[in-house]
Amino acid sequence: MGTELAFDALADPVRRQILGVLAERAECSVGELVENIDSVGRTGVSSHLRVLRAAGLVTERKAGRFRYYSIDPTGPARDVIDMLHSLFQGALADAGRAADARGKTTDRDIRSA
């Protein structure tokens, strides 16, 4: 898999958008992707998916007549998106814990006041 291709594949805003939609869920059909992408129709989405697959960013699963797409679990996009998700979710979890601790202190202060 050429990472060179990955950079070229990511240079297109529609392809980044497709990747963004896929980053939100485990798997998508072409139809679901088309619903979430305004700028191009079904044909456009399909051709962008071909580029993303060739770049090793997206994988395809066939089930009967249907095809489902997801971010390639072995590709560079998955690594970066997973890292960012855990980075931001971790930050909010830390904030939640700190808020809980502070909320309890505030409750105690109010009760003892």
Place this chain on the structure above:
Amino acid sequence: MPALLLHAEQWTAAPRGVTFGLFGAGAGAGWVFDAVCDRVETGSAVSLRAPLGGADVVEIIGRIGALRPEEYLEIVHDQPWRGRIKLRFRPDRGGTTVRLVAELDESGLEWLLRRRGFPAGRRESPNPRLGLLTSKSGPGNLFAAATDNLAALALEEVNAEGGIHGRPVELVVGDDATDPAVGVAEARRLVRAGCRTLLVATTSATFVAVSRALTGTDVLVVQTLMNEGGESGRLRLQYGERPEDQLATAAARMMRAAGGRRWFLAGNDYCWPRSTHAAARQVLPRFGARLVGERFAALGTQDFSPVIEAILASGAEIVLSTFVGADAAEFQRQGHRAGLGKRCLTLAPAMDESTLQRVGPDAARGLYAVSGYFEQLPTAGNDALLTRYRSEFGRWAPPLSTLTESVFEAVHMWWSVARRVGAEEPKLIADEMRRGRFELPRGTVTLSGGDSAVQPLHLFEAKGTAFALT
């Protein structure tokens, strides 16, 4: 432009006011909420230390772009990529739900892929490519905050004028991470991508390393910003402000303003500060100055107290500060807390407007800089540039400085020659640029054959978090 969006959500039993109040409070509430800013208000400079995994911590810097107390907070950031982090707070099930949306653009994704160790390259292109080496991470990230924007703006302008022989110029950006070894690797990558000219807007330490590493290759390497010179050759250009000219412009007026003649030299430990101090030993005594001490600290220093104590003990009235980027900001802030501002004025030739935002208005009192450009420079060319910059990048885009604006000018200077001789002729481009006289936002810059240039220099003083002419 559509970007990659990342979502995160968290519920806490704490009320909304308590949760919101954690932001910027330094309460150990995770890297987003532990954002460092002087005040939680719209427009405040802010920095976040994002743990990318392992020991890799990267600093995200920007400003608070929007704020509705207890409801909404938005961070607009410029480094290491341009994006936004939005936080929404809403009352939920007796507590609070915080929703975070982070935007990532193409350059951010590319930067992260590279930082995560995926081999990076670009396919060949029929279009001419221009390389830009900047500092998107490490202590140089602060002074370089506007560099990408200014390069992009200049590219847009030259491409609107037909690019080179009708083909649009593509910009390929490298990040030296404020480290010469990384800078060399990135410079080689830009050359492999087909760049025959590299604009280098980093510390001189990186420029010198890159210049030497690319010896014997047919690539023009241009240092756009202030420098000490010294890298000779047909394919090397260093026309930025020189320390001896800056010091000669500032010396007498600094001593008048300070009411004293005793100078202390303090800066980061690499070639530009050392050369600037050497120039100070030559130039300052000619104006009747006395040098009473000198200290260096490594780039990336956190604790400047040994330097500050030495300055206080020396009885100096003026500090020549050759710290750069995040170090310059930290030195100024720690000096202010130690009472240095009451005792001395500071002349910091490389102090730029982005760094000044982090210094903050209190620690910036008594701080002077000297160079060929500052954001408030009253020229028609600069007015036009600022208008275009703000309309393109918005109100909260980082301020311009001589360090970043030099990149805008370098693109135009390069293009004015390359459009005639072609982008594939680095030697001809260098020869023509060397003979050039350029009308730029900072005024007239004449290269007159040698490697240094003649340009008007100005001494200016920090007023709040901007500079004004003295």
